[in-house]
Amino acid sequence: MPMKGALLIFRLAGIRVYLHFTWFIVAALEVTRFAHRYQNPIWAALEYCALFGVVLMHEFGHALACRQTGGQADTIVLWPLGGIAFVKPPARPGAYLWSIAAGPLVNVVLFPLFTLFAFVLTKLHWKTVHPDFYQFVLTVWFMNAGLLFFNLIPVYPLDGGQILRGLLWLKVGPIRSLKAASIIGFGGAILFALWAIAWRSIWLGILAFFIFAQAQAGWRAAQNLAIESEDTARREAAISPPPIPEQQR
Template sequence: MPTRGGSIRLFRIFGIEVFLHWSWFLVAVYEVQMMRSRYSSLAWPVLEYLGLFAMVTMHEFGHALACRQTGGVAEKIFLWPLGGIAFVSPPPRPGAMLWSIAAGPLVNVALVPIFWIALHLAANAGWPNDNLDAFLVLTWLGRINLGLLIFNLLPIYPLDGGQILRSLLWFPFGEIRSLFIATAIGLAGGAALLLAAVWFQSFWIGFMAFFLLSRAIVGWKQARYLRAEEAEQTRVLAPELPEKKALL
């Protein structure tokens, strides 16, 4: 998990501070080298990688601004090699939670027609012949946006899809049981992702699987804590504190 200690403060917009973890640079150098062969010069893979993280940042701002809209608190966004994390505290209502989570992937949904139109215009302007590198950057960013959208919507807690599932289950099952069900599915999904990492021999899928599993375990423990708290009936006496969430 990225910490504030190892992060650089990039900028602040709408009162939301964006931090970048130092390890991002290491992975960026590696990834840019991997993409190098499909472009004529180094500037283009750098542009593609920066474009990817521009999209990730927009996605996180979707979460943060939607959370604010519901009356919640959202002040920080962290970027690290696996993507972004928006630290948000929406009011403890399923509707507020649902909107704070869904707004992230909705940014990627909004980008789909924008990329489609841009690629269409670029193709008509003759970019595939005259400006191939720029056309490839646009094509790859369009594909990556679609890939990010599909991956984020997998119902594996704490991915957005898993958190959307939890918010929807909150309506019929309540705050605690919905968290138990969603994190149990998240644990199974994380384990499946781990198997996929072994199958494809992919370090990154394995790293992502471990990260998701560790967050799903935290979610499961949180559900147990909430249940114990409810059993003691202290929640009716104590003021209700908004749940702190880390949205991917």
């Protein structure tokens, strides 16, 4: 089990999809909170499921792209804050960048499809004919656009922050890029915390905490990478013969 309290819901293309039990609690709270938007409240439940459907497609984008680069990706967990694809791309900046960028790319692809669908429904006057369905389609359109925008915020560990790290990796290598991204993550966590206070949002608060914890993990991982590379350098120095001193003239 990748996470305590996560239940296996299905398996697709060798990727196991888990749902954390807290999802049901938050789903029940959220659905009752926005049920008033619909004449028939069942649409509020469908809306919440559609949100996680879009999140799941995004996570599959990460997982399948990671596989394509020869990396490991066999688990996706959905929880109240969204989804996590456990991906382990090979240690190359190109493979890393593709594994991260493929997630938001799914939302980019969905954007014109949802836009076209909403446009057609508007032309067909479904706003008055089938108001609930129309509201549902419009909300899914907004959710996809929102997910795309949110994920591209360049704060590690959000996708935008990881893309930034991948780009830095090309310039300054894996260790310094991860350190830089983690520092940006710490700064971002503080901004998210302030945003949470200003909006009095528990969710933004939890998110700020999550970003902080992940930035801390990133910083530690960078330190470990640095120790490993020092060890390797030392071992190589011990194996290779000492350099022959140049003759003094």
